[in-house]
Amino acid sequence: MDYKELCYEIIDNHDNIVYATDMQTNEVIFANKKLLQVIGKTKAEVFGKPCYQALQDKEKPCEFCTNAILLENKCYDWEIFRDDMQRYFILHDNLLVLGDRKLRVEVGTDITDQILEKREIKNKLNMEKTLIKCIDTLSHENNVNKAINELLKIVGETYEGDRAYIFERCEADDTVSNTYEWCKNGVAPQLNSLQKVPFSYFDMWIEMFSNSKSRVICSLEELDHASEEYKILRAQNINSLVAAPLFNNSTLIGFIGVDNPTIAYLRYGLLEQVSSFIVNDLQKRLLIEKLHVLSYIDSLTGVCNRTSYIKYLDELKDNNYSTLGIIFIDINGLKKANDSKGHAYGDQMIVTVSDLLKQTFVENVFRIGGDEFVVICTGITNEEFTCKEQALRAFLEKNTEISFSLGAVWTDEIISVEKLIAVADKAMYDDKRDYYQKYLHSD
Numbered sequence: 001m002d003y004k005e006l007c008y009e010i011i012d013n014h015d016n017i018v019y020a021t022d023m024q025t026n027e028v029i030f031a032n033k034k035l036l037q038v039i040g041k042t043k044a045e046v047f048g049k050p051c052y053q054a055l056q057d058k059e060k061p062c063e064f065c066t067n068a069i070l071l072e073n074k075c076y077d078w079e080i081f082r083d084d085m086q087r088y089f090i091l092h093d094n095l096l097v098l099g100d101r102k103l104r105v106e107v108g109t110d111i112t113d114q115i116l117e118k119r120e121i122k123n124k125l126n127m128e129k130t131l132i133k134c135i136d137t138l139s140h141e142n143n144v145n146k147a148i149n150e151l152l153k154i155v156g157e158t159y160e161g162d163r164a165y166i167f168e169r170c171e172a173d174d175t176v177s178n179t180y181e182w183c184k185n186g187v188a189p190q191l192n193s194l195q196k197v198p199f200s201y202f203d204m205w206i207e208m209f210s211n212s213k214s215r216v217i218c219s220l221e222e223l224d225h226a227s228e229e230y231k232i233l234r235a236q237n238i239n240s241l242v243a244a245p246l247f248n249n250s251t252l253i254g255f256i257g258v259d260n261p262t263i264a265y266l267r268y269g270l271l272e273q274v275s276s277f278i279v280n281d282l283q284k285r286l287l288i289e290k291l292h293v294l295s296y297i298d299s300l301t302g303v304c305n306r307t308s309y310i311k312y313l314d315e316l317k318d319n320n321y322s323t324l325g326i327i328f329i330d331i332n333g334l335k336k337a338n339d340s341k342g343h344a345y346g347d348q349m350i351v352t353v354s355d356l357l358k359q360t361f362v363e364n365v366f367r368i369g370g371d372e373f374v375v376i377c378t379g380i381t382n383e384e385f386t387c388k389e390q391a392l393r394a395f396l397e398k399n400t401e402i403s404f405s406l407g408a409v410w411t412d413e414i415i416s417v418e419k420l421i422a423v424a425d426k427a428m429y430d431d432k433r434d435y436y437q438k439y440l441h442s443d
Contacts, residue, residue, distance in 0.1 A: 017089075017108040019046075019055070023067050026050040029103070038085070046064070057084075067104055072096040079111075088115045095279065126158070126233075135277055144285040145180075148278065152182035152256075158270065159242070159261035162187045166278065167194070168245070168254040174199050176254060182407055190236055201228040209245035216266055217241040244271035246279050253279065298367045300347060301354035309366035309374060315379070316417050324417060325385040326424035327361075327375035328407040329353065332435055334371040349402050356395055360388050374421065377410075385410045405432035 009020050017035035021028050031046045031054075039046075046054040053064050066076055076093045086393060089108045096103040101197065107110055111345035148166065156164030166180040178194035199206065203217045217223065220239050223230040233241065236259070243257035254272050256278060296308035304312070333354055338346035355372055357365045364376045377385060389408045396403060406427030409420055 002019040008316065017110075019051070020096070020103050020104070020266070021051040023070075023095075023104050024102065025053060025407045026061060031055075035108075038087075066093045070104060072097060086112075088112045092426075108158050108309070118288075129182060131338050133278070135274070139285060144281050144288065146357075148281055148285075149178050149182065151274065151278070152180055153257075153276065154378050156182045156184065156258060159260040160260045161258040162238075163190065163259040164257070165191075165259075166254060166256050166282075167244075168282070169199075169252060170196075176202075177223055179254075194200055197232070201232060204229065205243065205255070206252075209255065213244065214245070214269075214272060215241070215243040215255075215257075218263055218266070244275050245409065246282070248279055248283060253282070262318055298354075303358060303365040303367050303373075305353050306368045309368050311415060312364065312366070312376065314377060316376075317379075321378040323380055323382070323385075323410065323412045324409070324415070324420055325377035325380050326411040326417075326420050327357075327373075327374075327377075327389065328421070328428040329357070329373040329392075330405045330428055330432055331371035332403040332405055333430065353404055358393065360391055376421075380410075381409050403435065405429070405435055 011030075014032055014034060014108050017038055019028060019031040019035050027144055028046050028049055028051050031043070035055075036042065036046065039056070050156065052058040052060065052065070056062055062083050064078075064080065070076055070093055072095050072290070074095075077090065078093070079088065079090050081088050090111050090266045091109075092107045094107075095371070096105050125129050137147055137154065141150065147223075152164040162184050165178055166183045167176040168179045170262045173196070175196045177196055177201050178191045181189055183373065200316050202215075208215050209374045215391050217233075218228065218240055219231055223233075227271050228354070239261045240260050240263065242256060243255045245252055246256060256275060258271070273360040275395075296304060296311070298305040331349060334346055334349060337349060344368075350367075354365065354367060354371065357375055364378075366374045366376070368374055374440040377388075385408075389406075392406060407426065409427060410425045411420060
C-alpha cells in the first residue's frame with residue numbers, strides 16, 4: 001500500500017465524517033464510511049451527485065453553503081442541527097486547491113451527546129436555582145397567601161406552563177378545591193369553578209399519590225376519553241399536566257400541579273422538591289386562621305367577639321360612610337333562665353338570638369357581653385334598616401321562649417359611630433325598662 005492509499009484508508013475509516021466536493025459543480029468526489037453510515041446511503045447514491053442532493057436531499061444548493069466564504073489556508077468552523085437525524089454536528093470547512101480545481105473539504109464531528117449533556121447540566125442548575133428561589137420566597141414573605149401565590153408564579157414560569165395551582169383536600173366530604181392559582185397572560189382562571197370536586201374523579205391520581213408518585217400526563221390523548229379525568233381536563237384545554245402530592249405527615253392533604261408544561265422539564269422533579277415547603281406554609285396558614293378565630297370570633301355563637309368589635313370601631317374612624325345604622329340588643333331574663341333551667345338552656349337562648357341576627361344582617365354582628373349584641377350597618381338605606389328592625393320585632397311577637405330589649409337608630413348625618421352607639425344603647429335600656437315594668441310581677 002503506497003502513501004496515498006494509506007492516507008485514503010485512514011480518512012475512509014476515520015471516526016468523524018469526511019467528504020469533499022467540487023466547488024464549481026457541487027459534485028461529491030469523496031465521502032468516507034462514517035458519513036455514508038450517518039446518512040444511510042451507499043457510495044453509488046452519493047459519489048458524483050450534487051452535495052445538496054446527496055447529503056441534504058435538497059433540489060438546490062443549501063442556504064447555509066460555505067463555498068462563498070472559504071479562504072485558502074483558513075479553516076471555517078460552524079455548527080448545524082440536522083432535524084431529520086435529531087443530531088448536532090460541528091463542521092470544519094477547508095478550501096483545497098488542486099491545479100485549477102477548487103475543492104471544499106468538510107470534516108464533521110457529532111457533538112449531540114455533549115450538547116445534551118450541557119443542556120442537562122444547565123437545566124439542573126436552573127431547577128436548583130428555582131428551588132432555592134421558591135424556598136427563599138416562602139421563608140422571607142410573612143404573608144402566607146402572598147408567598148404561595150408568588151411561588152406558583154415562579155413554578156409556572158419555570159415549567160413554561162399555562163397554569164400553576166394548589167388543590168386542598170377536605171377529608172369530611174373527600175373533595176378537593178382549587179385554593180391558589182397562577183395563570184399565564186391570556187389564560188382564563190379556573191379557581192372559582194373548581195370547587196368541591198369529588199376526589200374519586202382522580203382515582204389514578206390517588207393511587208399514584210399514595211405511593212408518593214406524581215401524576216404526569218404528556219398527552220391528554222393517552223387517557224380514556226370516557227373517564228371523568230379526561231372530561232375535566234379537556235374542558236379546561238389541558239393537553240399535558242404534572243401534579244405532585246402534598247402530604248402532612250402521612251395524610252394526603254392536596255396536590256400542586258402545572259397545566260401544559262414544557263415536557264422537557266417534567267423529569268426534574270421540581271414540584272416534588274417544593275411540596276414539603278408548601279405543606280409547611282399551608283399548615284402555617286391554618287394555624288393563623290385558627291388563631292384569628294380564637295382572637296376575633298365568639299366560640300359559642302360564631303359571630304364576632306368584643307375584641308373584633310373594638311378593632312372594627314377603630315377601623316371605622318378612618319372610613320367615610322354615607323349612612324350608619326346601629327342595633328343594640330340585650331337578652332331579657334338570661335340570668336333567671338340560667339338559674340332555673342341551667343346554663344345549657346341559657347346558652348341556647350344566646351345562640352338563637354345570634355342566629356337571628358346573622359340571618360337578618362349577615363355581617364358585622366358582635367357579641368360584646370354575655371347577653372349583649374351590637375350590629376353596625378354602614379351604607380344602608382333607612383328603608384332597608386327599618387325593614388330589618390321590624391323583622392327582629394316580629395320575631396319577638398311570635399316567640400314566647402326568648403325575649404330581648406332592642407335599641408335601633410339610623411342616621412345620614414355626620415356623626416361618630418361611638419355617639420350613635422350610645423344613642424342605640426340608651427334606646428335599648430329604655431326598652432328594657434319598659435319590659436321590666438310590664439313583666440316585673442309575672443312568672
